Amino acid sequence: MSDPFGRDAQELIRREFGDVLTLLERIPSSIDPDEALSLVGWMLKSNEPPGELLRTDPLEELRDLFRFYALLGALAFSPYGIEAEFVKKATAKLYRARIERKGSLEGSLLKIEPTEGIPERDRKILERAMDRSLPEDEREKLKLKYRMHLSEFLELWEGSLKEVYVRKGYAYLRWDEALKLWEMAFERRFDKAVSLLADVRDELPEFYEELKEKLEELAGEYFKERLEKLGKVGAKPLRFDLFPPCVKEALKGVPAGMRNYAITVLLTSFLSYARICPNPPRKDVRVKDCVSDLRVIEEEILPVIIEAGNRCKPPLFEDQPHEIKNIWYHLGFGLTDKPTLEDSGNSTWYFPPNCDKIRANAPQLCKPDRYCRGVKNPLTYYLRRLAREERSETGEGGEEGG
Ligand code: SF4
Structure with a gap:
């Protein structure tokens, strides 16, 4: 699963469990805390997620979601602490890497559509189609890959509107821009999900408190330097x-x-x-x-x-x-x-x-x-x-x- 908040993942959760709370009740009987931690533990050793976490087996999609939602459940017990920051950082990196590998944002939480309606003349200018000296990878980067309705786009975009091509109520995005927006949308959804779960944490099984304790150790280790500086x-x-x-x-x-x-x-x-x-x-x-x-x-x-x-x-x-x-x-x-x-x-x-x-x-x-x-x-x-x-x-x- 390349985006646990994406439309595909949400559909899977709805179909299999009905809602996230039922999913969280089911998780403790399906995985143990260490399996959930494997989704983020690599951050202590490396800046990039390991290859085995990037190769996702379609038959293991549910298990993969269990791991992510187990971590969210644990964060209900520390919604604003370093554990939440640690998990958000690790999972944003991991899922971004999976999306890059897949080369598509379709099915993700970003409300994008394939591009259409760009006058040929504009496209040629924006994608520098006439520039024969442009290497293929650069040409690929300049391609307008998706469009997004302005109302959705402005919710996330922090730059100036002049930086993007806007036409008839849509912002047109290159791959890197779309990825950046996905990351911002992921982080927002993450914060929202954790704070919603914090409201119902008294209903969650003990498993999540145990997992939170383990996360506390990992996050403490990861942010050791910062914690030492801050006391x-x-x-x-x-x-x-x-x-x-x-x-x-x-x-x-x-x-x-x-x-x-x-x-x-x-x-x-x-x-x-x-x-x-x-x-x-x-x-x-x-x-x-x-x-x-x-x-x-x-x-x-x-x-x-x-x-x-x-x-x-x-x-x-x-x-x-x-x-x-x-x-x-x-x-x-x-x-x-x-x-x-x-x-x-x-x-x-x-x-x-x-x-x-x-x-x-x-x-x-x-x-x-x-x-x-x-x-x-x-x-x-x-x-x-x-x-x-x-x-x-x-x-x-x-x-x-x-
Ligand atoms: S949205 Fe309003 S109530 Fe909420 S923190 Fe901001 S000022 Fe306060």
Whole structure:
């Protein structure tokens, strides 16, 4: 299978299992964790996937999909960690190499069509058909191989429209351009799939948690140098400059009707998870699972929440002093204003609301920027930007755009 998100693969999953969750239930009885790891383990030894992973046997297509979806299932337990980055990088390389070998993007997730409708004169110019000195491989590279509807194309393309031939609502693509777009589409679909699976991870068999532990070791080994440069992974001081627009709006203070939602619901959950538990190990995590005393909340998180509350019109905590108890309640300590660490777990530690909830409850807060594209929760926005920033700090390529 040359694209596990492609139309052919999706059709196979639908036909054999109905949906991805049923597929994930079936996987543990069909392969063991090491077999899934073989799809990505080569990254520790080589930059290019080994030949045996490029030759795919049509009879083994399902098994091949099992391996990929097993890895996705494991990432549901660490959707934003280095494991996800490691698997995404390895699988993007592997499937790209398979597509190159096959020489066709048909059946992939990219919504392309064979080219048609190019006036002969334009084609000759664009493909330099009259240039007899052009070597055959160069000539091949210049061929306009596919066309893509502009609405789909603009979702992915980050360059200028002047760089491609556009005609009657379609962008025409050479092989290398189409491959690059496929890679971007693959990475987006990968992020989306992992974050959807994270929402249902409590329903997944234990197999995936075990696999995640093994992936953690591989990814730790692969990113060893970066981790050494950055120190401990996980909880870190907050980077306000990388916050999503909705959180920045809430920090500025908001009018009366939105105060409780912006401060107590959004800021409290966002700041606490972003600061002390960016990768919650499970859904019902408590503050005491992530920190050993309350200082980080009292000294770093609460002052920011109170300051934002004071900027509201009228100031939230002057108007409603009992709202402080509600903040602790949303942090999982029950309704109190003098909590101890042991109280954590007395109520639910609320996870940041998804973007659609924010738009429904406080539409004025959502002012999406280019990094919001494809993001469904403000915490994802922040963690993605943080990861890109860290890559740039360690010289591995930084903010590559939205
Ligand atoms: S799209 Fe989501 S992250 Fe971006 S501003 Fe809106 S609510 Fe915030």
